[in-house]
Amino acid sequence: xxxxxxxxxxxxxxxxxxxxxxxxxxxxxxxxxxxxxxxxxxxxxxxxxxxxxxxxxxxxxxxxxxxxxxxxxxxxxxxxxxxxxxxxxxxxxxxxxxxxxxxxxxxxxxxxxxxxxxxxxxxxxxxxxxxxxxxxxxxxxxxxxxxxxxxxxxxxxxxxxxxxxxxxxxxxxxxxxxxxxxxxxxxxxxxxxxxxxxxxxxxxxxxxxxxxxxxxxxxxxxxxxxxxxxxxxxxxxxxxxxxxxxxxxxxxxxxxxxxxxxxxxxxxxxxxxxxxxxxxxxxxxxxxxxxxxxxxxxxxxxxxxxxxxxxxxxxxxxxxxxxxxxxxxxxxxxxxxxxxxxxxxxxxxxxxxxxxxxxxxxxxxxxxxxxxxxxxxxxxxxxxxxxxxxxxxxxxxxxxxxxxxxxxxxxxxxxxxxxxxxxxxxxxxxxxxxxxxxxxxxxxxxxxxxxxxxxxxxxxxxxxxxxxxxxxxxxxxxxxxxxxxxxxxxxxxxxx
Amino acid sequence: xxxxxxxxxxxxxxxxxxxxxxxxxxxxxxxxxxxxxxxxxxxxxxxxxxxxxxxxxxxxxxxxxxxxxxxxxxxxxxxxxxxxxxxxxxxxxxxxxxxxxxxxxxxxxxxxxxxxxxxxxxxxxxxxxxxxxxxxxxxxxxxxxxxxxxxxxxxxxxxxxxxxxxxxxxxxxxxxxxxxxxxxxxxxxxxxxxxxxxxxxxxxxxxxxxxxxxxxxxxxxxxxxxxxxxxxxxxxxxxxxxxxxxxxxxxxxxxxxxxxxxxxxxxxxxxxxxxxxxxxxxxxxxxxxxxxxxxxxxxxxxxxxxxxxxxxxxxxxxxxxxxxxxxxxxxxxxxxxxxxxxxxxxxxxxxxxxxxxxxxxxxxxxxxxxxxxxxxxxxxxxxxxxxxxxxxxxxxxxxxxxxxxxxxxxxxxxxxxxxxxxxxxxxxxxxxxxxxxxxxxxxxxxxxxxxxxxxxxxxxxxxxxxxxxxxxxxxxxxxxxxxxxxxx
Numbered sequence: 008x009x010x011x012x013x014x015x016x017x018x019x020x021x022x023x024x025x026x027x028x029x030x031x032x033x034x035x036x037x038x039x040x041x042x043x044x045x046x047x048x049x050x051x052x053x054x055x056x057x058x059x060x061x062x063x064x065x066x067x068x069x070x071x072x073x074x075x076x077x078x079x080x081x082x083x084x085x086x087x088x089x090x091x092x093x094x095x096x097x098x099x100x101x102x103x104x105x106x107x108x109x110x111x112x113x114x115x116x117x118x119x120x121x122x123x124x125x126x127x128x129x130x131x132x133x134x135x136x137x138x139x140x141x142x143x144x145x146x147x148x149x150x151x152x153x154x155x156x157x158x159x160x161x162x163x164x165x166x167x168x169x170x171x172x173x174x175x176x177x178x179x180x181x182x183x184x185x186x187x188x189x190x191x192x193x194x195x196x197x198x199x200x201x202x203x204x205x206x207x208x209x210x211x212x213x214x215x216x217x218x219x220x221x222x223x224x225x226x227x228x229x230x231x232x233x234x235x236x237x238x239x240x241x242x243x244x245x246x247x248x249x250x251x252x253x254x255x256x257x258x259x260x261x262x263x264x265x266x267x268x269x270x271x272x273x274x275x276x277x278x279x280x281x282x283x284x285x286x287x288x289x290x291x292x293x294x295x296x297x298x299x300x301x302x303x304x305x306x307x308x309x310x311x312x313x314x315x316x317x318x319x320x321x322x323x324x325x326x327x328x329x330x331x332x333x334x335x336x337x338x339x340x341x342x343x344x345x346x347x348x349x350x351x352x353x354x355x356x357x358x359x360x361x362x363x364x365x366x367x368x369x370x371x372x373x374x375x376x377x378x379x380x381x382x383x384x385x386x387x388x389x390x391x392x393x394x395x396x397x398x399x400x401x402x403x404x405x406x407x408x409x410x411x412x413x414x415x416x417x418x419x420x421x422x423x424x425x426x427x428x429x430x431x432x433x434x435x436x437x438x439x440x441x442x443x444x445x446x447x448x449x450x451x452x453x454x455x456x457x458x459x460x461x462x463x464x465x466x467x468x469x470x471x472x473x474x475x476x477x478x479x480x481x482x483x484x485x486x487x488x489x490x491x492x493x494x495x496x497x498x499x500x501x502x503x
Numbered sequence: 504x505x506x507x508x509x510x511x512x513x514x515x516x517x518x519x520x521x522x523x524x525x526x527x528x529x530x531x532x533x534x535x536x537x538x539x540x541x542x543x544x545x546x547x548x549x550x551x552x553x554x555x556x557x558x559x560x561x562x563x564x565x566x567x568x569x570x571x572x573x574x575x576x577x578x579x580x581x582x583x584x585x586x587x588x589x590x591x592x593x594x595x596x597x598x599x600x601x602x603x604x605x606x607x608x609x610x611x612x613x614x615x616x617x618x619x620x621x622x623x624x625x626x627x628x629x630x631x632x633x634x635x636x637x638x639x640x641x642x643x644x645x646x647x648x649x650x651x652x653x654x655x656x657x658x659x660x661x662x663x664x665x666x667x668x669x670x671x672x673x674x675x676x677x678x679x680x681x682x683x684x685x686x687x688x689x690x691x692x693x694x695x696x697x698x699x700x701x702x703x704x705x706x707x708x709x710x711x712x713x714x715x716x717x718x719x720x721x722x723x724x725x726x727x728x729x730x731x732x733x734x735x736x737x738x739x740x741x742x743x744x745x746x747x748x749x750x751x752x753x754x755x756x757x758x759x760x761x762x763x764x765x766x767x768x769x770x771x772x773x774x775x776x777x778x779x780x781x782x783x784x785x786x787x788x789x790x791x792x793x794x795x796x797x798x799x800x801x802x803x804x805x806x807x808x809x810x811x812x813x814x815x816x817x818x819x820x821x822x823x824x825x826x827x828x829x830x831x832x833x834x835x836x837x838x839x840x841x842x843x844x845x846x847x848x849x850x851x852x853x854x855x856x857x858x859x860x861x862x863x864x865x866x867x868x869x870x871x872x873x874x875x876x877x878x879x880x881x882x883x884x885x886x887x888x889x890x891x892x893x894x895x896x897x898x899x900x901x902x903x904x905x906x907x908x909x910x911x912x913x914x915x916x917x918x919x920x921x922x923x924x925x926x927x928x929x930x931x932x933x934x935x936x937x938x939x940x941x942x943x944x945x946x947x948x949x950x951x952x953x954x955x956x957x958x959x960x961x962x963x964x965x966x967x968x969x970x971x972x973x974x975x976x977x978x979x980x981x982x983x984x985x986x987x988x989x990x991x
Contacts, residue, residue, distance in 0.1 A: 343561070402665075403635070404628040413562065413624070413672060420669075421676035428672070432665045439661045443654075451642055451650055490561035 019077035029053025030125035037118030047107040050121035065089035088136035091268035098260030099128040106253035108467035127153035135268030139200035170249025185229025191222030208280035223277040233266035237304040247320030256360035302328035336418035344414035351407035358475025381454030401442040506568040517608035530593030541582040563682030567621040574618035592736035652730040663710035670706030697761035704762025707755035715747030728796040735840030757971035771901040774807025778908035809890025817893020819964035824886030831875035834946040856928025876916035885957035
């Protein structure tokens with residue numbers, strides 16, 4: 008490792024550094040000012056600046072055609088990092104604005120809200136750009152610690168406290184498992200960095216294949232917890248339901264994308280390192296079981312829910328299963344498919360939570376399905392937006408979610424996992440039922456006599472919602488805007 | 504270029520309709536949109552009839568449409584039948600008519616897209632897009648029990664669609680085709696080993712069998728027709744959604760000849776059974792729309808028999824029958840709307856003797872009804888005849904059963920006419936109105952044209968069926984197939 012960092016390192020780290028600097032700035036200003044709107048603006052500026060740097064670096068790297076590294080290879084700037092950083096920052100920006108619009112009403116108005124959101128996003132960026140397992144763990148902890156606190160953000164709310172506590176305890180346990188896995192992997196190969204692990208395992212006379220497999224399984228389980236693969240998803244519905252809704256929106260996009268970026272790097276390396284022998288088949292085999300289970304549990308779980316927020320939580324589990332198909336496929340096609348899926352899921356998910364937030368009570372409750380009854384006539388715009396989002400999540404063309412399904416299923420089938428694709432499609436039919444239930448409730452049921460009076464949608468929420476719906480339509484009609492852009496980078500697999 | 508406009512124009516009108524403030528412009532705008540689409544269809548020949556633009560190069564999909572083949576014929580007929588439907592719906596749907604018309608136009612855009620698409624992913628996109636208007640019209644304008652019918656329809660449709668999606672996504676990576684365009688797939692997919700072909704074909708066939716529909720996947724159809732808006736306009740849109748037979752003809756059978764051969768016995772058996780079973784129910788049913796739905800189902804059984812005969816005459820005949828069905832069954836659903844207008848019910852016992860006070864209405868109905876049951880010289884006959892002829896060549900058993908069905912359908916036609924128009928007249932009824940004359944005009948014209956001059960369309964169908972069989976020929980011999988199966 009070459010310390011101290013050079014100027015070149017700093018350029019590669021620019022997006023992360025920007026976020027951390029702005030986190031510090033908002034924290035400082037938060038102490039001195041009561042003007043929270045200005046803080047929100049400052050935080051958003053930070054996200055946009057980081058986004059601009061990411062795009063700039065991405066375009067540069069595309070032109071150069073090679074991945075750049077910083078801090079002696081601990082931090083990578085390749086297509087995976089840039090694509091996933093982009094998605095994380097877009098999601099963070101949207102969730103931030105969403106939180107700002109409902110901050111006061113939902114009593115989330117503490118000065119530390121914005122810095123923590125920024126820090127969590129910074130942690131996510133570190134995770135997806137990690138060149139070794141230690142950096143990955145570092146990013147995971149930066150992100151997780153911030154989100155543990157955010158989940159428990161609502162004062163005097165037992166469910167929120169419970170959510171935070173549950174997330175923290177189980178998350179800490181998962182981190183321990185991950186650390187264990189990293190240690191075992193190091194024991195087997197003597198290396199932390201992905202390239203080194205793969206090289207050590209490929210060297211002639213490598214004898215610790217069993218140990219490496221054990222380490223790989225622990226790493227997989229630690230990350231499976233974060234992405235929400237069944238059976239490690241148990242925390243997810245409770246935490247998503249209990250956390251303040253803007254935080255739930257943030258988790259469903261930022262935390263998920265970051266965890267998948269890390270999972271893609273780790274499994275990509277470890278599957279390659281374990282080779283093609285009988286031992287090498289164990290890790291993909293375990294992944295197949297986890298992903299199959301995730302699609303079944305997520306979709307059937309969502310089917311049984313009567314609260315929309317909890318339904319979206321289970322549907323987040325189900326979508327993790329579909330992204331899992333892309334992880335399993337691996338390689339360039341897998342990474343591209345996963346990035347597109349998560350990119351479009353980000354817009355749909357944030358938009359769904361935006362609609363939900365506009366309808367829920369001031370105590371952040373009241374997400375029952377009945378509340379949507381008659382929305383089609385009372386609030387045609389809101390209902391139309393939610394209908395588009397639900398159709399997209401269900402995988403109907405011409406919305407983005409359809410192409411998302413196309414790319415992940417095609418990647419999985421091309422990689423020889425047709426049976427798992429069949430399971431995925433069968434459970435996707437189940438998913439249509441609970442998404443359609445939302446749409447049919449809005450358009451086919453009369454509202455309750457004592458339904459609460461319609462509240463106007465805050466302007467910032469309307470902006471988020473418009474962006475989410477517009478992107479869902481545009482990227483559905485022109486998926487090439489994303490897919491062709493990232494496909495043209497010739498140095499995908501160089502990351503491993 | 505014109506081919507693209509045929510999709511985009513009705514779509515644009517559909518998107519514009521909800522914004523039109525003045526009620527007076529709704530119907531003219533919709534009628535104009537459909538008429539313009541039809542006009543475009545007539546001029547979409549030669550080079551202007553097809554378009555091909557890369558859509559998502561990373562996925563290998565194209566925005567490829569072609570109006571010069573069999574799909575073009577069906578698209579033109581769909582537009583021609585949509586014309587009286589829009590005219591009728593604009594006058595008969597009282598609740599939010601502009602939205603209903605918009606959904607009809609969206610249906611037309613989707614249908615044209617389905618029939619013209621020459622890229623498999625694009626075909627799937629239009630296929631699903633057309634489902635949304637059908638569901639919306641049922642859910643938003645249906646009768647009392649529409650909720651259950653909507654859910655049933657949605658579940659059947661999506662189960663089929665997703666099975667097909669899997670086949671769509673499997674066919675390219677497994678065959679190694681360059682892209683999803685028809686010609687690219689045709690160069691690679693027929694070379695797949697027979698077992699893989701059979702699995703992929705099964706995915707397609709499941710979806711197409713639901714949409715055709717054939718027994719035992721037909722349950723949704725009857726409820727949907729019963730619960731649709733009483734004008735019958737949504738039923739016509741449903742009738743035009745004849746994508747099951749077309750999908751088999753244009754996509755699944757040419758691309759997967761070995762799969763089609765493997766599953767043909769099943770298709771023949773189910774098709775023949777559907778034809779007889781549905782015809783028997785139709786003759787006894789006391790509810791006008793349900794009876795029409797069963798009669799239509801019976802015809803779809805004959806279409807399936809013709810297609811799975813894998814015989815040139817049978818396949819092109821079944822396409823001709825499909826086209827004629829759009830006109831005659833569509834026409835009958837419009838008649839059902841007119842009759843509901845007069846009596847406020849679809850129960851057949853409420854009718855009878857209408858011919859005394861409305862002889863003209865009776866005469867026109869008789870023409871369309873007899874055309875639909877296959878009277879020679881009218882629309883359905885050439886297609887039905889050729890379907891059965893083809894079946895007799897390669898699957899005589901199924902053909903014999905299907906012939907029984909066409910006899911039963913004849914009895915159904917006569918019986919229905921008697922119950923509606925003859926016998927004791929309970930009360931006087933309106934004679935045919937000017938609007939109804941206008942609605943009937945294109946239906947009658949098409950009925951006669953398809954019956955008297957079927958050759959023009961049949962040539963197109965036959966050319967395409969023959970081309971598909973030629974493409975399939977080199978891989979069809981069993982020795983060849985076994986060799987490639989063993990090599991895998």
